Amino acid sequence: MVYRKTPATEARKDARRKKLLESAVRMFGRHGYHAATVPMIVAEAGSSVGSFYLHFRNKEEIFAAVLEDLGEKISVLFDEIEAEEPNRLLCVERGLESLFLFLAQTPELARILLVESSGLSTRLEKVRRSILQYHVEQIRMNILEMPEVFAVADPRIAAQCLVGAVYEALCCWLEEIPEQRLPVLEVARAVSDYNMRALRAQ
Amino acid sequence: MVYRKTPATEARKDARRKKLLESAVRMFGRHGYHAATVPMIVAEAGSSVGSFYLHFRNKEEIFAAVLEDLGEKISVLFDEIEAEEPNRLLCVERGLESLFLFLAQTPELARILLVESSGLSTRLEKVRRSILQYHVEQIRMNILEMPEVFAVADPRIAAQCLVGAVYEALCCWLEEIPEQRLPVLEVARAVSDYNMRALRAQ
Amino acid sequence: MVYRKTPATEARKDARRKKLLESAVRMFGRHGYHAATVPMIVAEAGSSVGSFYLHFRNKEEIFAAVLEDLGEKISVLFDEIEAEEPNRLLCVERGLESLFLFLAQTPELARILLVESSGLSTRLEKVRRSILQYHVEQIRMNILEMPEVFAVADPRIAAQCLVGAVYEALCCWLEEIPEQRLPVLEVARAVSDYNMRALRAQ
Amino acid sequence: MVYRKTPATEARKDARRKKLLESAVRMFGRHGYHAATVPMIVAEAGSSVGSFYLHFRNKEEIFAAVLEDLGEKISVLFDEIEAEEPNRLLCVERGLESLFLFLAQTPELARILLVESSGLSTRLEKVRRSILQYHVEQIRMNILEMPEVFAVADPRIAAQCLVGAVYEALCCWLEEIPEQRLPVLEVARAVSDYNMRALRAQ
DNA sequence: TATGAATGAGCGTTCATTCAT
DNA sequence: AATGAATGAACGCTCATTCAT
Numbered sequence: 001m002v003y004r005k006t007p008a009t010e011a012r013k014d015a016r017r018k019k020l021l022e023s024a025v026r027m028f029g030r031h032g033y034h035a036a037t038v039p040m041i042v043a044e045a046g047s048s049v050g051s052f053y054l055h056f057r058n059k060e061e062i063f064a065a066v067l068e069d070l071g072e073k074i075s076v077l078f079d080e081i082e083a084e085e086p087n088r089l090l091c092v093e094r095g096l097e098s099l100f101l102f103l104a105q106t107p108e109l110a111r112i113l114l115v116e117s118s119g120l121s122t123r124l125e126k127v128r129r130s131i132l133q134y135h136v137e138q139i140r141m142n143i144l145e146m147p148e149v150f151a152v153a154d155p156r157i158a159a160q161c162l163v164g165a166v167y168e169a170l171c172c173w174l175e176e177i178p179e180q181r182l183p184v185l186e187v188a189r190a191v192s193d194y195n196m197r198a199l200r201a202q
Numbered sequence: 203m204v205y206r207k208t209p210a211t212e213a214r215k216d217a218r219r220k221k222l223l224e225s226a227v228r229m230f231g232r233h234g235y236h237a238a239t240v241p242m243i244v245a246e247a248g249s250s251v252g253s254f255y256l257h258f259r260n261k262e263e264i265f266a267a268v269l270e271d272l273g274e275k276i277s278v279l280f281d282e283i284e285a286e287e288p289n290r291l292l293c294v295e296r297g298l299e300s301l302f303l304f305l306a307q308t309p310e311l312a313r314i315l316l317v318e319s320s321g322l323s324t325r326l327e328k329v330r331r332s333i334l335q336y337h338v339e340q341i342r343m344n345i346l347e348m349p350e351v352f353a354v355a356d357p358r359i360a361a362q363c364l365v366g367a368v369y370e371a372l373c374c375w376l377e378e379i380p381e382q383r384l385p386v387l388e389v390a391r392a393v394s395d396y397n398m399r400a401l402r403a404q
Numbered sequence: 405m406v407y408r409k410t411p412a413t414e415a416r417k418d419a420r421r422k423k424l425l426e427s428a429v430r431m432f433g434r435h436g437y438h439a440a441t442v443p444m445i446v447a448e449a450g451s452s453v454g455s456f457y458l459h460f461r462n463k464e465e466i467f468a469a470v471l472e473d474l475g476e477k478i479s480v481l482f483d484e485i486e487a488e489e490p491n492r493l494l495c496v497e498r499g500l501e502s503l504f505l506f507l508a509q510t511p512e513l514a515r516i517l518l519v520e521s522s523g524l525s526t527r528l529e530k531v532r533r534s535i536l537q538y539h540v541e542q543i544r545m546n547i548l549e550m551p552e553v554f555a556v557a558d559p560r561i562a563a564q565c566l567v568g569a570v571y572e573a574l575c576c577w578l579e580e581i582p583e584q585r586l587p588v589l590e591v592a593r594a595v596s597d598y599n600m601r602a603l604r605a606q
Numbered sequence: 607m608v609y610r611k612t613p614a615t616e617a618r619k620d621a622r623r624k625k626l627l628e629s630a631v632r633m634f635g636r637h638g639y640h641a642a643t644v645p646m647i648v649a650e651a652g653s654s655v656g657s658f659y660l661h662f663r664n665k666e667e668i669f670a671a672v673l674e675d676l677g678e679k680i681s682v683l684f685d686e687i688e689a690e691e692p693n694r695l696l697c698v699e700r701g702l703e704s705l706f707l708f709l710a711q712t713p714e715l716a717r718i719l720l721v722e723s724s725g726l727s728t729r730l731e732k733v734r735r736s737i738l739q740y741h742v743e744q745i746r747m748n749i750l751e752m753p754e755v756f757a758v759a760d761p762r763i764a765a766q767c768l769v770g771a772v773y774e775a776l777c778c779w780l781e782e783i784p785e786q787r788l789p790v791l792e793v794a795r796a797v798s799d800y801n802m803r804a805l806r807a808q
Numbered sequence: 809t810a811t812g813a814a815t816g817a818g819c820g821t822t823c824a825t826t827c828a829t
Numbered sequence: 830a831a832t833g834a835a836t837g838a839a840c841g842c843t844c845a846t847t848c849a850t
Contacts, residue, residue: 161371172362251822252823454814519724
């Protein structure tokens, strides 16, 4: 008799995987890659070590999955703006601001991307880099499309600068104790301002 | 007969310590904090585990020492420029460029600062941050001193953006395979250009 | 499908723990606390280091467990006698003798209690002391209950003397080479005789 | 030219050795055999590790020396009493009391003998045992000399009991917090009382 | 599929002892 | 004789991963 995977089983499996991923985000975000152990992650998810390895080949894999999910979320963010906003300059500006706001709202994810995903294996480094490169590329394309509104010598380096500026400002903001922080929006504007001045033809 | 601590003994101890530090730079730079083990570091230095713990309380300590040494070097770089160059705007520009060149020349140190020192213990995070903050502060002061030549709303955020831009561009440059890289100087100029446009009053 | 913790699994875990404890008794008894290493204990038990730390937080913990088990065994010994023998004087006498016989039969346990558990951490010292104090207290209560048959000035000190006398005599006996030892029973009697003369009202 | 050891050199060497021994007593008494390290001992003595190994073959050796010195002191105590007091019974009584007082006055030495010297190497165990055996033997001789005043079946076991009783009572007394302790003399008397009742013919 | 007990390689660290000065 | 920097064997312990149930 042939065993057929029932939809219910499939759905349950996906739910479990999702739970593990959520738990991993929390644990990696709070404790970092090395300090977050597999037992910790499964305990938080109400699952078991054995189950963990049914869903992910290893610890690296789940971290990569977390990172990829995040990358996906961010690119969706950009795509939406791209679709709505025909003005390339405004597009970059709005993209920058909404990325800033998005990461500020999910500090565990922000920490994973900005801090904890650095200095790990080559594999993970690549995933992290591909997220950043995606933005860089996105911005570079915008610049190339309308050279008359952007006034930069090297669009790729300009894009890298912009990305670096956004992430560093975000890092600094996240590090401050919440009571002393400026409002996110204000910071996002200041960052966007800085970069727009650098990009815009005068 | 009274034993007198000979200068030679003292000098040899210092030399050993220095050798361990150099070896640590190489190992941390190549393999990262976690993958670089104490046995690896001492083997590379031609020393022994016991000797290691004679010079450093633990592994964290030597990483901190490496980072602090680097911080020292960088601040010397800035101080020299500050002393020579009276023009604040040029000061920031030249500082940015020489930092870029310095780190590009010592890629292991660059990797330690930019990649490997992230996501470690609170203690090490602090050391890393203090180096970055030092630049931020340096630049912020320059901006504050001559508000008429700089045209930014929030000097602190502007300084953060600049630092982030420089480091991210550097990261990207270091990651490319040497054969395909643009000349450092060219990149440094492009980065400096981007940030000067953002800072300068038009 | 829901996994149910089988009784078999549980039982196997308990068996493993018990085996580790038995092995620890042998190793601690033969080599002492410091010379008995975790690898030695697990090898003897046919287990693994990882498993060891699944059952015990650390080396100190397993030593404490061994000691506590021993304390439990000894107090059972006393309780049985107390329940059977209404005469307080005979109670003390029989308690003394059966403790002597019990420890003489399990020289590894005896060595752990009498020799190896001394001079360790405060934590372990406390466990050891609590076993000895339990006897002291037991005897003191017997003395207090029937002051007319016991003729001692300070019941607490008398009880301490008795316990010390028993353990020292036992130590000496265990140290002699088996061929030259007097029969245990004879020694036990002599020790009991000494202490009964000290306790009894004339 | 022949080098002749000057008396002054000899004297200085002895002084250094004595200082090391005194420091060892403090360190072993406070921290125990394993926790007291050679660097600790030499630091306390104002000497150096190298110097240490000129005076003692190794750590075990200095512990043995400390123990032997203590044994010497105790046997002197007994010999004096033996010489002064012709009555064998009083001799045992006074010996017991002065040992008690002596050790109560030098708690570091007491701790070394009663607690820390247990469970070490065979070599050290032997030294410790020889001190205790010396007392046992001393007392046994007294008993044998005047069988009419002592009424014990087996003098050796009686002597062991006495020694064990004294040391255990002492241990208990040392362990109590100073403010709550009974006066030493009182305890010494109670212990002596206990043992005299056991020894004396009625 | 789900479980969690079991594994063991490999880590950081300590400290008695040696030895060049 | 005196020094203290140097050594390295050996320890306790962690945790990603496997596997019997």
